[in-house]
Amino acid sequence: MASETPLPQRFFRIEEDVWGPHDTQFDTVEPDTTGDGPDCPRCGDPIGRRTWLPPYRVELELYGQGLGDYIEGPGGNSFLVSERFAEAFRSEGLTGLLGFHPAEVLRVRRKRKGPKPGAVPRYFVVTPCFSRAAVDEAHSRVRRIEPVTCPECRYSGLDSIHGFTLEPGTWQGEDMFRPRGLQGSILVSERFAGFVTRHGLTNMKLIPTEEYVWDPLRLGPPAAAPGALP
Numbered sequence: 001m002a003s004e005t006p007l008p009q010r011f012f013r014i015e016e017d018v019w020g021p022h023d024t025q026f027d028t029v030e031p032d033t034t035g036d037g038p039d040c041p042r043c044g045d046p047i048g049r050r051t052w053l054p055p056y057r058v059e060l061e062l063y064g065q066g067l068g069d070y071i072e073g074p075g076g077n078s079f080l081v082s083e084r085f086a087e088a089f090r091s092e093g094l095t096g097l098l099g100f101h102p103a104e105v106l107r108v109r110r111k112r113k114g115p116k117p118g119a120v121p122r123y124f125v126v127t128p129c130f131s132r133a134a135v136d137e138a139h140s141r142v143r144r145i146e147p148v149t150c151p152e153c154r155y156s157g158l159d160s161i162h163g164f165t166l167e168p169g170t171w172q173g174e175d176m177f178r179p180r181g182l183q184g185s186i187l188v189s190e191r192f193a194g195f196v197t198r199h200g201l202t203n204m205k206l207i208p209t210e211e212y213v214w215d216p217l218r219l220g221p222p223a224a225a226p227g228a229l230p
Helices: 083-091 190-199
Strands: 011-015 024-028 033-035 051-053 057-062 079-082 097-110 123-134 142-144 158-162 176-180 187-189 205-208
Touching (some): 011 190, 083 097, 083 123, 187 190
Parallel strands (some): 123 176
Antiparallel strands (some): 011 187, 011 205, 097 123, 142 158
């Protein structure tokens, strides 16, 4: 019997599940200390927001019925994960998250009607790595403000995204990461998607990269290049 050709790896863009049953956000509490953000080692342009530094003191804002396992905040390169997320991530050997610094939760503020929150789990500050994985410009539908000029960060301003894929051979196996060319997006692997399902982790939406649309100016999809996503 002929061997089957393995299916290509799929990737997903992770977002918080706004309006979901575990919709939770956080805000930082003074002293809110930040340091310089990451720059491209080749062209020197910024490729991320300023770095959040300790002390990690936060207030949680609960919009759903219960606190989530994945919580985004006011911006920056980091977010919060619950203790059960952190323990399962490390025990299963998933990769791509850095830090796991304990966060001090000072207050939980309910923002919509619902039950009073129960016990607050421990949360940790994590930062997804900057990966060697790169957006495949020739086979993606990404409208950029300016042409890509730096072969390292591959970043230029964006007008819209109507599905994208990664350049074959650039991904090195991370389960959660920021790709070159779209450093503002956090991507996850198929293994991570299965991990979320198995553990019933909350406040996450995983959108296949080829289906992801971001078009704030309503420009519509760009003209497809030969071989690009349909």
